[in-house]
Amino acid sequence: MNIIRYYTLALLLVCATAVKAQSFVTVKDGRLYRDGKPYTFIGANYWYGAILGSKGKGGDRKRLNRELDEMKRLGITNLRILVGSDGEEGIKWKVSPVLQPSPSVYNDAILDGLDYLMLQLQRRGMVAVLYLNNSWEWSGGYGFYLEHAGAGKALQPNEVGYSAYIKYASQFSTNKQAQQLFFNHLCFILKRTNRYTKKRYADDPAIMSWQIGNEPRAFDKAVLPQFEAWLAKAAAMMKSIDKRHLVSVGSEGAFGCEADYDSWQRICADPNVDYCNIHIWPYNWSWAKKDSLSQNLQRAKDNTKEYIDRHLAICAKINKPLVMEEFGYPRDGFAFSKQSPTTARDAYYGYVFSLLAADAAKGGYFAGCNFWGWGGQAQPKHEQWEPGDDYTGDPAQEAQGLNSVFSSDTSTINVIKAGIAKLPKH
Secondary structure (H helix, E strand, O other), X not given: OOHHHHHHHHHHHHHHHHOOOOOOOEEEOOEEEEOOEEOOEEEEEOOOHHHHOOOOOOOOHHHHHHHHHHHHHHOOOEEEEEOOOEOOOOOOOOOOOOOEOEOOEOOHHHHHHHHHHHHHHHHHOOEEEEEOOEOOHHHOHHHHHXXXXXXXXXXXXXXXXXXXXXXXXXXXXXXXXXXXXXXXXXXXXXXXXXXXXXXXXXHOOXXXXXXXXXXXXXXXXXXXXXXXXXXXXXXXXXXXXXOOOEEEOOOOOHHHHOOOHHXXXXXXXXXXXXXXXXXXXXXXXXOOOOOOOOOOHHHHHHHHHHHHHHHHHHHHHHOOOEEEEEEOOOOHHHOOOOOOOOHHHHHHHHHHHHHHHHHHHOOOOEEEEEEOOEEEOOOOOOOOOOOOOOOOOOOXXXXXXXXXXXXXXXXXXHHHHHHHHOOOOO
16 A cells, blocks of 8 residues: 555544534433433523524624634533524514515525524534524514414514513414414424535434424413413424424423413423423513612522422423523623623522532433523624624513623633533533
């Protein structure tokens, strides 16, 4: 064998061993597994990833790749991402640009962005939880489908008030036409082939889970049976199209089921739902007050532990893992500036991570958490997001910077790194 051929073969062998094929995340005996080992993680919410991946309006592939590299270096490799928003452009409180301007009509630039994002995740060995619907107005969701099913113009809670919005949104659980429009969207996305990887989405291990929606709610106790039924139908449809990927709901837990723990248990016990979700928002849920975030920190911690423990007890009954896939805490003084300190937030994050590490150490059901949300290298220009502004972890209906973790938030990033370092290494 000549020396050139020898070194060529040696180089090919090194490359082959360096590029490790990704495996699908799976569930067995109440635990998540990846690469054949128990999988426990601290990840991020990165709702705008597909928009950044676009070559069109809002796209910034250089920023996307820089931020993916940064998160990868920090050990954040599990990202929860919005597939795309729905409805008309130009709504003040809604994500723009939209993916689905009208039912089953798509903005190809955002589909291209999603494909590109998934390519980049695959290259880095990262995984995504992709959610397709939303009970809230900021990405269309319920309101979009109800409007196109003839239930009246989609409402904005910042304009009409919260009570009017939930009365309107509660119709989704009983509106079969609105649900069918969503099911059509679900089928379209799950059956797609990525234009860059040439892989069907159903064959891409960079997807950890298909998720029905962001915080699906009944919004009315009277419709909980119908709410549970449409979620069950969506989960069954996902499994019928794609048997390789995990399916999750995107639920806040009992808080998203009109405080009915039994309803949440029935939803999670469905055989087509692979693992359970909860979200925790101490400020939004009045566990901490705007003017006393540090003073209320202990109460927020105590209530957080109680809420997690009650859901973990249900997970033990149904033998399924739990992921706390959203949680956040405002910056000190309820400030929005990137320069404002994050003392209370850092303490809260550290507490959540300690609960995860302690449960993982004893082989419990608490499998992971995703903080909300990654703001990365964004430079917010306005408190209220405007088209052309950088995307942050705070969607358009929220004050920009309030719950975002920016690359410059050194203390928070150090807490995240320390939390990841304390997780079991299998």
